[in-house]
Amino acid sequence: MTDLPTSPFPALLVGLPFLLATLSLFFSSKGKAVVGLIGSFLTALLAIVAFVEVTQQGTVIHILGGWEPPLGILLRMDSLAAVFIGMTALVGVFISLYARGYFRAQEDSSEGFPLFWPLWLFLWAGLNGLFLSNDLFNLFVTIEVIGICAVALAVLSGKKAALFAGLRYLLAAITGSMAYLFGVALIYGSTGTLDLALLGQVLEPGPTTTFALLVITPGLMIKMAGFPFHFWLPPAHSSAPAPVSALLSALVVKGAFYILLRLWTEVFGVSLTFAAGQLIGVAGAVAVIWGSWQAFMQTSLKLIVAHSSVAQLGYLLLVFPLLVLAPGVTADSADWLSPAWTAGVYQVIAHAFAKASFFLSAGIIIMAMGHDRIESFRDLAARMPMTVMAIGLAGVSLIGLPPSGGFMAKWNLLQGIFLSGQWWWAPAVLGGSLLTASYVFMLMRLAFAPARKKEPLRPVPFRLQVFALLLALGSFLIILPAESLIQFLESSQIFGSGIESIVEGGVYGND
Amino acid sequence: METTSFLPLLIIFSSLLPGTLILMLREDQSALRTFLNLFGAVAKVGLIAWVFAGYLRGEEYGFILPLAPDLAFVLRVDQLGLFFASLSSVLWLVTTLYAIGYLEGGKHRRRFFAFFSFCVTAATGIALSGNVITFFIFYEFLTLSTYPLVVHSGTDKAVNAGRTYLWYTIGGGTILFLGVVALFVVAGPISFGQTEVIASLASVNPTQLTIIFFLMLTGLAVKAAIFPLHGWLPISMVAPAPVSALLHAVAVVKAGAFGIIRLVYDVYGIEVAEQLNLLTPLAVFAAFTIIYGSVRALFQDDFKKRLAFSTVSQLSYISLGVAITGVLSSAGAIVHLVHQGIMKITMFFAAGNVAETYGYKKISELDGIGRRMPLTMGVFTIAVFGMIGLPPVAGFISKWYLGLGAVEAGSYWVVLVLLGSSALNAAYFLPIVYRAWFCEPEHEAAPLRQIGRLETQALLLIPVIVTGILSLAAGVFAAMAGSPLSIAREIAEKLYLL
């Protein structure tokens, strides 16, 4: 691990937004926005440079403080992390641009809004730190950074509903992190190391490892709002200001997923069983159906979108049963691993773009109409064509229709499902698609329906609509570099690896 | 594969680009919009003609854009694809003209024409797709680009129709998706025409292949409006006449039927399909749809609804032809793709003309309309005869081949179905003709529009006459080199020589 090329980028990727966030505190409201915007651009630029660096150098590391693991902490930027960081940068820049216009348009409605910028940059630093982290405890700190910033952003509007939702979110986040930390404690106690790579080598199966897995998995699932722990997500995401909702859905929940994915594949392989993967799959499948159905039943746009996130995260969970190999199957012979990983990564990216666009569009609509009850959507297609188009395109990507990124994800997911012979997930995937189509086109149908009485629309800055539309288009454009992106991802060790589950009896059978 | 050429891509872009540009125009820039539209339409016809000529010279055109490992966006030109592309592009040109006249002064024309262009983009994309995945991409694109057209008028009825349309098509698309992925998993990336891949697998896992076949078939059957998945088609007739034309003749239902042709001939291959006994259910369902659609049509008083149920019935001829093995029935199926298109588009144009000029939407109102709109109703009558299967209109040719093919294959019951359908066609179409020509109107109505010296506006009249003449010519000159039939025969013969 430590013989990989060293690069300053991992440290800078965390440090720079952190520094800029701190810096922005010194400025007035307007200055915060300017610093925040410039900071977003700088961070994104840095992310892209770092991405390019990884494409050329392969995995790079940064040994913090010069102390090698296990004593010290090591930042590792492999292609998977690079892709996540790059996605964060792209989506982040658009959201920042949007947020600038959004908050300026309603400057006087809440005094908390200027704090968006430092919090968002802290959040960004936390996300980058999480994607780069290679240390169990450091991961805890980063998810806490993310959690506090995310909740703070979620209650930015200061409204009652937002506060309730924020507290619920915060308590859930703390519960999740504490459960995670309990697992970390046990793992540290049984191995004396926190470094993921080292743990992958030294972790022995046993009741302690199993128990650590048992608390870490639901803990992280609470944080990523996997079914049945999605209880905090719809209220929190729906009551936050639009750019924040976009951030929360597009990026924040992906952090916990990323950790879960890394831990399962890199660390806990020794004590995982095929059935455990199936359980996560069941949770995912139920999330897909339940979330989509709930979204379909909602009557306000942001709630629809928020419930839709629950479902879309379910698709991410469906990757796990594919990664855990049945006893007797080796990773070399399992040809569905690569599709499964591709599905996961693409689902993350496509959902990030699409959901961000969706929420930003919802924000535009709220700005224009003053509310987001969908019965007032009638004739919106004629009055706000760009926004409706953005919603439509984002929706199409969520449904997974070609040629969107969501299609790429579902394609690979189904491919993995069939290749692995676990066909029983297919109905959930497709049923979710259908239900997604139902609510997306319910919106479209209303948008095209004639208005009984036309409510006056307040003007919305044109560029906000452009940003939303661009993000929606982005969820389609990401399919273009798919081949090179997958090749790039395959340079990562973890990408395409499977979890060779223990043959029988679990840890207790090995005694 | 063959040399990469951007011509196929250009064909796609010849309507995609105008569509996008139109979307960016302002609503009132109608001259520029019309120019873009017509330019795109003419360019597309020209390009396809050019490619067709090149293809006949033996040149090969293909365009590949790799998306992911084993997953490529492939456009490839083959005869069947060109055949369908020609149909779509020519009819699109005609329909564009018609739509310009039809929607004159209407609302949301920018949106309409943009999606109109997207729709035909998808149709040509389907035609030129080189593999299953590309086909699927365009297939779904078609679904989406048609939706704004279906709900164009924005009435509650239209919007509800759009909902039903989407339920069916998205549902079908989902099942098709399942099939496509499963096929990909079982057989790897399959280009159209690579039937040997499936052939080599047919003995290994026949059950899987059978299931996949029916999954894909179900998905395609939605657009091809095979019972019981036809429900969206009659409901969608609330759309404006040019859209109905597009739905029923140019793009949507044709995409489904074309997909079935591709599935059977170019993915599975006839031998495998026979070997696994896949075609009998298709034949049965298609046959039932033919009769069912006709019976339903019999009870409709709404002009367009009757036409819509007629489409349900007529379209299944294609599937039926595919389901019967033999050169003749295959040729019949393939040629019906075109014939049904030109005849049905004529009918919808005629219905649209009547509705636009006099406001008549019910068949019971059509007494004596033939006297007032002789040209429109004249070509309508021609199309009716074609639908019944009477010579020398195009419909006869396809029915002739289908019947002959059925007899050749020993499927005598199919002949009975064809006969029954002909009788029913006569039963529901001839009353229209009868009312138009041989009944006296109860009261003289004044036209709704300024119609000038012609019986209706020129832009409404010319397209219908053109398609009417085409449907007559396709029958009369069927044996001529370059006629739809001759091409279809060539395609079919190639299929069976392989």
Added chain:
Amino acid sequence: MEAYKIYSLTSAVLFVIGIGGIFIARHFIKKIIATIIMGGGVFLCFVSFAERDALNFADPVPHAMVITGIVVAVASAAFALALARRIYQLTGEESFTKDQ
């Protein structure tokens, strides 16, 4: 029985009490305290293992982590408290109601 084991077993009990409190307790304050108790359990676990692994001195890494963890937990709890107070000020609610 060694001392660390008592504490490490206690840690599990505290964690269970904490997590149970979060789920069962109604009042915001109690829920917040429950998170701290849960955290206390986790930290106790860390430190007990540090004691177990002591050579010349106890393992400092868990200690450091626990200090970090306490600060993080307290920051979160303070934030949660602020939220709870704000909610109470605005609505008079001191627990999650059904529709929130």
Added chain:
Amino acid sequence: MIWLLTIILPLLAAILAASLPAGRRGSGLILAGATLPALWLGLAEVSGVTAQWFLLESHFFLDTPRRIILLLTGVLWAASGLFAGSYLKDDERRSEFYFYFGAAMSGNFGLLISGDVASFYTFFALMTFASYGLVIHSRTPFARRAARIYLVMAIIGELFLITAFYLAVQSAGSMLLTDIPAALAEAPNGPFIFLLGLIGFGVKVGAIPLYFWLPLAHPAAPAPASAVLSGAMIKAGLVGWMHLAPVGLVEWSALSLMMVSLGFAAAIGAAIIGLAQVDPKTNLAYSSISQMGVMTVILGIGLYGGIPAGLILPAIALYAYNHGTAKALLFLGTALPAKVGGYWRILMWTVLGIGVLAIAGAPLTGGLWTKYLVKTFLGETTLPGAQTFLLLLTLSAITTTLLLSRFLHLLHKIKAPSESGAPAFFLPWILLLLAGGWWTMSPALLPADLMNYITKDKGILAFFLNRLTNWDALWPVTVGVILMAFTLRFATFNWWPTKKPFVPPGDFLHVILLAGEPVAKVIRKGIALLQSFMQSLHTPEEIFYRIIDEKRTSQISAFGEAILRRWEFVGIGFFIFFITLFFFLR
């Protein structure tokens, strides 16, 4: 080129004549002019052509029987066209009439000259559907009803035809009509295919039991249209039969016997029913059925084998020629009594008399000669019961005479115009006489081998003046005339219908309708039930919409979500997940 002109000129003429403004004359000439290529083809022998671009590769050629019929057809269309030109000049729907007239003409010519199935079928259909416009021309309820029945029967016929053609082409492996008889002869399902064709064309021919539309439709049309309908177009079905029948190649005794029997049944039965009619045109229509019955007989004989097709088919054509010209003459004649006055009436009655005699087969007419052909064949054939059939043939001559006498009587009752004079269409009518049945004996039409076969080297003239033959022909006619005269003379017992037909036109149809009424009621009820059932039937999407629009659905799902939002249930979920995972990890 001439072949194409044969088809295209009538179409052009149809359009041209239809678009002539009211008051302009010349439509008749236009229509008549369009028949010139057909007449030319009928007279001169032109070698066939292949039009590779047309339909499914069309072949155009003529053989002797079809040439004869083409000539007949050409003559009739020309005469009727001319007749119609002036007869209908004041009709308000004359342009429509001309249009359908021309189209039907094109179809009629086309089907005669086509040599392949597709074009034959094409022109057959064209003719059939164009003549619908002729039948419905007057727009009276009677005409509408007749037209509807005509159309239904025509479509049924077409369906049988196309089936027959599918099977025939399949077994022949060729679209050429000339290949079909041989193929049918060999195919195991040959008789079946032929039976299908028999029914299909039988509709047009008016064979028992498919004739009932004919007495309705033919009289409904205006006189010139009736003339071509009954004279020319009715023969199209016959031509179809001739194309399919493997005459001389097979011995289908059952089919043959059936055809002969049905033919005679038609020949005698139709005449008897026709006697009971009060409308001269209906009367004539029944006569047509009767005469077509005789032609059916000849074909039936041919199917029994023994006599080569080269003899039978021209014989049928000749019979048709005689009948066609005479029948057209009579049909056109129905328009005259009301218009012709003064001395012209003498000429008119003379010509009508000649026409009647020609059909009845009186001596010195073509009718005798053609009837003699039938007689010869009946004598030659080995068909069982041939002797009886010979008797029946004679009987049919009597009934025909009776029928046509009745026709003349009916015409006689029409009130003559007060002033003397003849309308313009009198001339083409007279001209038609020139093309009469006598030509059947001329070498221009009569093939040499047929003549040799019949006259046994004696020459046609010798035969024609043969006393025995003439007597044989004369007595039935005389008997018939006497009978008629007797009946009319002593019509004191007033049962003979004059106002209302004794048997309604389309006799058999009424039986069908009567018997069919309850059935139709049931069917209609069934359809209504089916319709209401279909309307009450919810499509899947409607059921789905109902479910999702139901208030309770959203309540239930909201309740479910609310449960999942409660902390204690989150906790339960947590532990369920935990414990399940625990067991799954073991």
Added chain:
Amino acid sequence: MSVLIDGILAILAIYLALQCLMAQRLTQTVFLFFAFGLALALAWIRLGAVDVAIAEAAIAAGFLGVLLLDALRDFSPTFSQKQKNPETGQNPPGKDDNKPPFLPRLALGFGLGLFLLISLEAIWKTPEGGGLTAASEAFLPESGVEHPVTAVLLNFRAYDTWLEIGVILMGLLAIFVVGGIRLYSRPFTAAQDPLLRQVILFFTPVLFLFGAFLLYFGKSGPGGAFQAAVLWGAIGILLHLGGRPVFSVMPRWLLQLILTMGLGFFLLLGFLLMATGNALFEYPPAYSGIMILIVETLAAVSIAAALTAIFANVNLMKEDPNQTESTT
């Protein structure tokens, strides 16, 4: 004997935790929470973790306790008084939203029990991983400090610590978001209560000195930035309560500087080190001692300021009730 003490302590902690959550009155809950914190601190000491004990006592029990106490001013003393029928003091039958129904509680209890059993077994069977004691010991000389915990906090795992300082700042920002920035709203008035004034007068220097002591000796013994910061923060809290809110007299930029300097300097130092070719937070061994001291000091000041600000802001939420939601 020691086992007995440990056992009693453990049972005490468990008992206090349970009681704390089950107490009927909120006041009880908060005081039991104090007690629980102290019991836990004792446990830390028993386990030889003096740093943790100080941190626990100061931050978790002390600071958070004070915050909770302050919060009691808001909430009604008995839980959910308003939901009870004021006349009978009983919950209306069937409408008890307060407690979960019996079955779910049973299920939860069952789940908790199973969870406890499984976790106990896991902990019991935890293999000895050995920890990182040896490694820390080996590298301690290179770290520039003598106290291993400080070495880990500020050198070996300085990254975590840096992030953690950030978390406090973020917590402050988050509280600003919730309650608005109210630091400046309180006028600078002397405390009315003479006792409080005396307490302030006495404790301010004592706390400051004790904090400085902890900070300085943190390099060689228990104590360090966090512990010091809490003590210094206590000064700020006392001053605030005593009517001398330090931040309302401070210029904004100064407050901003104080709040961010720990974090900022730490990071800038890290960047500076990176610029010289080292990794982030890789101190040159020769200067590591002094660098750590500066970082610790600045961090302590920042944290102290942040804690003070957190308390002040939360405290002032009550004082300024007329601030309502700006929009609904």
